[in-house]
Amino acid sequence: GVDCQAGSKMCCRQEFFVDFREIGWHDWIIQPEGYAMNFCTGQCPLHVAGMPGIAASFHTAVLNLLKANTATGTAGGGSCCVPTVQRPLSLLYYDRDSNIVKTDIPDMVVEACGCS
């Protein structure tokens, strides 16, 4: 996966951290101190579609580029910049009855992005 830099236009992972203290949730969420949510953003031209992490190999990139050039009406396409690797978020929190609960919520943190 590729992390977004200033002015990135291609599909990349944008880091985004939610500080629980900042949103006033630090009183009921005991650990961690924040949520590294992250998200995917950017363009997915047709020649990079179907390649998780974008640059799978030089050869597949060339083949997809050929396909894109020979296809008609390719503008836009249906390819999405989506998470390709995600990991769980571990939370320790007080529930509505003040029980202390620890849980791992699957697929909450975006680790890498690619074109669908």
Next chain:
Amino acid sequence: TPRGGDQCPACGGPALDLENQRELLLELAKRSILNKLHLSQRPLLSRPVSRAALKTALRRLRGPPWGTPLEDVKGQDYEIISFAETGLSDINRTRLDFHFSDRTVGGAEVQQARLMFFVQLPPNTTWTTTVRVLVLSLRDTNLTLATQHLLEVGASGWHQLLLGPEAQAACSQGHLSLELIPEGREAQSSVILAAAAHKPFVAARVRVGARHRVRRQ
């Protein structure tokens, strides 16, 4: 998700302007966490636990450190910590009551329940006690004996007792009562510490949907 052949909404533009989108993203993050925890709004705390008790309890629980979640998380696991409330007790017995939110445990199965307690003993002595698991009777609201464990402790410090299926079922129903009856003459209160950082607690491991999977098999 592509919209009916149109361009994918996530694509086609430069990276989001974070300053303009910040509020939207924060709202999205909040909603996402609440949805996954099956909460409609953030909980308002009515019975917060002292930080000292919480800190000690967490240190006693084994498991991967924070930030290293389980490698293969297919379902959603919960570990619920309930601190003891001292019930009807006298010099010969100590009652410990544990409450579990049925909204958290409801529909799920408690797969393991451990009692963690701190014992203080004089040097070179042992302490033997019977731990009775009391559950609510089906016929009335009285507590009846479900099972009991004989416990022998030979040193001061934290100890744990793995409770059986009867206690797990009681946790699933929202309430577990334990009665500790010492075998010797040693007064219970001087052995089991219940103050602040040494408060006994039960750690219950819950997996959502476990009961459903068993039924399917």
